[in-house]
Amino acid sequence: NKLEILFARFPNTLTNTERLVQATKVLEVEFDKNSTFTTLNHLAFHESKSLRKVNIPASVEVIASINDNHGRAFCNCVSLQEVTFDENSRLKSIQNAAFKDCTSLKEIKLPASMVTIENNTLSYIKGLEIIRLPETFTHFVNTNSNGSVRNDHHSFTYLAGDVKEY
Numbered sequence: 001n002k003l004e005i006l007f008a009r010f011p012n013t014l015t016n017t018e019r020l021v022q023a024t025k026v027l028e029v030e031f032d033k034n035s036t037f038t039t040l041n042h043l044a045f046h047e048s049k050s051l052r053k054v055n056i057p058a059s060v061e062v063i064a065s066i067n068d069n070h071g072r073a074f075c076n077c078v079s080l081q082e083v084t085f086d087e088n089s090r091l092k093s094i095q096n097a098a099f100k101d102c103t104s105l106k107e108i109k110l111p112a113s114m115v116t117i118e119n120n121t122l123s124y125i126k127g128l129e130i131i132r133l134p135e136t137f138t139h140f141v142n143t144n145s146n147g148s149v150r151n152d153h154h155s156f157t158y159l160a161g162d163v164k165e166y
Contacts, residue, residue, distance in 0.1 A: 010035070017041040025050040027079075031057040033086065039064050042095075044073050051077045052104075058086040063094045073098045080104055085111040094121045103127045110134065 005026045012032035017040050020029070027050055035057035042064040045051055054074075056063070063073050073095075074080060080102045085091060089111035096118045099105065102125050109132035110117075 012036065017044045020044045027051065028053040030055045033057065035059045038062065038090075040073050042073055042098075045077055046072060046074070047076050048074075049076065049078050052079050053082040053084075054080070055084045055086065056089065056091065058088045058090060061090050061092050063091070063098045072096075072100050074102055075100045077102050078104060081106070083108055085109075089113050092116065094118065097121060099125050101126075106130070108132065110137070112136065 007028045007030070008020075008026045009030045010020065010032065012034040014031070014035060015037055017037055020041075026048060029045070029051065036059050037057075038059055038061045040056065040060050040063045045054065051074075074083075075097070077099075078101060080099075081104045083099075083105065090113050091111050092113060093116045094110075094114075098121055099108075104127060105125050106127050107130040108128065112134040114134055114137055
């Protein structure tokens, strides 16, 4: 049996985000507001099935993944309900299927700095209903010929200025 930890706070001295709480029973994660690391590693929270809430610090520019079959930052975090980003977030990219099988995640609000959502990043989140995008957001990597987001699993509502349904 693994110990259930209600809250984990990582200090601003953290530089390697690989396997932070992988496959553990941590319920909530927060990073120090003065964190300096720029990439949330592809294995940071992989298989953390008890994780419910995480706050991404402003320093993070990339939420990383390796490919469709291995290493997604939040893959299979089935209890994850809330992902928040610090004010003044520098997040630019969420890579391929980073949130795959986060079935409890219903809504996500991406920061104003967001530039790219890569192939299938959001399409494997079966419970996701609303994605709040900054008005300046322009680029989904994997789109259909009509410009809509390719998603064979379900439809989302995107809120970015006007409401768009795909």
